[in-house]
Amino acid sequence: MSKPRVAIFDFACCEGCQLQIVNLEEEILDLIGAVDVVEWREAMAETSEEYDIAIIEGSITRPEDEDRIRTIRSRAKILIAIGACATIGGINKLKNNFDLDEVRNCVYGEAGQMEHLETGQTKAVDEVVKVDYKVHGCPMTGSEFAYVVRCLLMGKTPEIPDYPVCVECKMKENVCRWEYGEICIGPITRAGCGAKCPSAGFRCFGCRGYVDNPNVEAAKEVMDKYGLTVDDLRSKLVLFGSKQRPTYE
Amino acid sequence: MSNMEKNVADVNINVKHLTRVEGHGNIVVNSTKGRVEKVEWQVPEAPRFFEAMVRGRHFDDIQTIVSRICGICSISHSLVATKAVENAMGLEVSEQTDMLRLLMHYSEQLQSHVLHVGYLVAPDLFGAPSVVPLVGKAPDAVKTIIRAHRVANQWSELLAGRITHPITLIPGGMAMIPKEAQLLELAETLKATVRDLLTIVDVVLSVAANLPAFERPTEYVSLKQDNPPTYTFYHGDIASTDGHVVPVDQWESVANEHVVAQSTAKWAKWHRQSYAVGALARFNNNAPLLSPLGKAVADKFGLKQGACNPFMNNVAQLAEAAHVVEAALELIDTLLTRGLKPEKVTVQPRAGRGSAAVEAPRGILFHTYEFDSNGDCVAANLCIPTNQNHANIQLDFEKFVPEFIGNGEDALRLGLQMLVRSYDPCISCSTHMLNVEFVK
Numbered sequence: 113m114s115k116p117r118v119a120i121f122d123f124a125c126c127e128g129c130q131l132q133i134v135n136l137e138e139e140i141l142d143l144i145g146a147v148d149v150v151e152w153r154e155a156m157a158e159t160s161e162e163y164d165i166a167i168i169e170g171s172i173t174r175p176e177d178e179d180r181i182r183t184i185r186s187r188a189k190i191l192i193a194i195g196a197c198a199t200i201g202g203i204n205k206l207k208n209n210f211d212l213d214e215v216r217n218c219v220y221g222e223a224g225q226m227e228h229l230e231t232g233q234t235k236a237v238d239e240v241v242k243v244d245y246k247v248h249g250c251p252m253t254g255s256e257f258a259y260v261v262r263c264l265l266m267g268k269t270p271e272i273p274d275y276p277v278c279v280e281c282k283m284k285e286n287v288c289r290w291e292y293g294e295i296c297i298g299p300i301t302r303a304g305c306g307a308k309c310p311s312a313g314f315r316c317f318g319c320r321g322y323v324d325n326p327n328v329e330a331a332k333e334v335m336d337k338y339g340l341t342v343d344d345l346r347s348k349l350v351l352f353g354s355k356q357r358p359t360y361e
Numbered sequence: 362m363s364n365m366e367k368n369v370a371d372v373n374i375n376v377k378h379l380t381r382v383e384g385h386g387n388i389v390v391n392s393t394k395g396r397v398e399k400v401e402w403q404v405p406e407a408p409r410f411f412e413a414m415v416r417g418r419h420f421d422d423i424q425t426i427v428s429r430i431c432g433i434c435s436i437s438h439s440l441v442a443t444k445a446v447e448n449a450m451g452l453e454v455s456e457q458t459d460m461l462r463l464l465m466h467y468s469e470q471l472q473s474h475v476l477h478v479g480y481l482v483a484p485d486l487f488g489a490p491s492v493v494p495l496v497g498k499a500p501d502a503v504k505t506i507i508r509a510h511r512v513a514n515q516w517s518e519l520l521a522g523r524i525t526h527p528i529t530l531i532p533g534g535m536a537m538i539p540k541e542a543q544l545l546e547l548a549e550t551l552k553a554t555v556r557d558l559l560t561i562v563d564v565v566l567s568v569a570a571n572l573p574a575f576e577r578p579t580e581y582v583s584l585k586q587d588n589p590p591t592y593t594f595y596h597g598d599i600a601s602t603d604g605h606v607v608p609v610d611q612w613e614s615v616a617n618e619h620v621v622a623q624s625t626a627k628w629a630k631w632h633r634q635s636y637a638v639g640a641l642a643r644f645n646n647n648a649p650l651l652s653p654l655g656k657a658v659a660d661k662f663g664l665k666q667g668a669c670n671p672f673m674n675n676v677a678q679l680a681e682a683a684h685v686v687e688a689a690l691e692l693i694d695t696l697l698t699r700g701l702k703p704e705k706v707t708v709q710p711r712a713g714r715g716s717a718a719v720e721a722p723r724g725i726l727f728h729t730y731e732f733d734s735n736g737d738c739v740a741a742n743l744c745i746p747t748n749q750n751h752a753n754i755q756l757d758f759e760k761f762v763p764e765f766i767g768n769g770e771d772a773l774r775l776g777l778q779m780l781v782r783s784y785d786p787c788i789s790c791s792t793h794m795l796n797v798e799f800v801k
Contacts, residue, residue, distance in 0.1 A: 127384070127431075127433070128431075131433060132524075132525065135514055137511040138507055144496075154381065155480060155493075156491035158490050158491070207409075218412060250526060308523055313537040314528040347418075
């Protein structure tokens, strides 16, 4: 069997998830040996229009980018979204809370209405095309990415956690961030990160997106217990949770 | 010119989405009968509007948001934001916090410089399209580069909580501090990394003749710290090789983002038509303060203060890679001698405006924020290194094209691509867009 051809593409993002592929360090040599990387602009000069697996980083923010992602989808057998910008829209979705014309003027002043500064609502990739697999996180975790790629190469379906960060945080025996008076959104955020942030003394800010069925009632109980309001919670949810929407069917 | 018109073939270069750089940039050159008609460095990156997005967010979320401007320099963005917030809130951090943050910042310089020189620049010098074919040709060299990169990342993870997008920085202090045993282990690892860095230096030195001989004097701008005199990435004032020094909170008078008559582009300029930031700028302002090993690396390549070949930015990065390892070893020594202790941070938000600067690996980086009395952000202004370099790249192009057009289109295209790469651009970072039109 010939090696699957893999192409990596980026849209609006910080390119930090591509960096996590580079950050696999020695392990990347094994992965590169198992596939045929045909396009990866940040690391290679080559380009290609023929590939089996497309790996997508970044959010879709402009009409021209919607066309581009549709073309990529039509060429790829499998499409993997990597990182919060691609899987849930990520930090880029903060923009959707503002009037877009006003946003352009805020950053660029009088020049803000120039044509090349056109911007649309930020969308996750699956709001535009079908996504086969998601590697969550901001940035994604390199080992989880390697796991998903290995599963695909072996014809297996990767298992991505659908339980909250609190499960992993408790296993690490961390003191709950709520006890420190912080608003931590671990109770409704998808695990799989190993509760890295609370383990480093920092509240969860939800970069892996919500679990499929967040237990809103339990979250409300937690808010009541610590004497906080829904507005307090909302101000933290907004970072990575701005208008997360149902996925493309 | 009449000879050239006869002999020089027409040139039509159109590089859409330059590869092996962070972000999206285009190169366009047209020349007919030796007459250069068009030379453009274009940036079509999707703008992301961070300055608008931070409005309404609480002061303790700012560093988490703006870290996402750039994956490669996320530590620099988080650090400068945290410093600017502290400046606005009137917070002083402890010496321990200051030293731990500086140690974190050094790790990013090493990580980014090794990534840039090893993965993005070296393929050009070896005539390869990427680092992948080099794995077969020079496996030991590639593995040495990977090892140094991994060490830098593990170093970042120890101080920042993870490799990319720090989670230990909070206004007023640190959410987590390393254990003394971990710092001791880091020191041992860094000592062993010196040998790997010198190997990388020798590998690059063996192909350094492939760096084009091209010079264009310009103004170099970076941080400069006199008290105590330090090759600084983190403290000090804004200085230029034209002899000017201003405090960091006046950065807007340095960047002077402006629209030029023949262009819709916003360019940065201080005392000349453009200025340059990055490792070469830091070197040109601070070279005598490099560590002994940093100086030795610069000497190997004949890099001297006052250099104005933009391709030597790659060499300045190598000198800095050696420098930060030596500086970090000293810093770890000081931290361990003093002993690490947990510190409690409480912040009372107040209304105010604060600015800060740090040196990102690719150049000086400015953030300014304004907060209301609840500590909610009402305005922000960010100025990113690559933005400050765009006009300088354009002016380099305008001198480079006539000088190198005689070598043919392919060589010219490669030369221009290498020229952009030498600036180590981080185009995703550029919150302001550039669209340069230049017709001779």
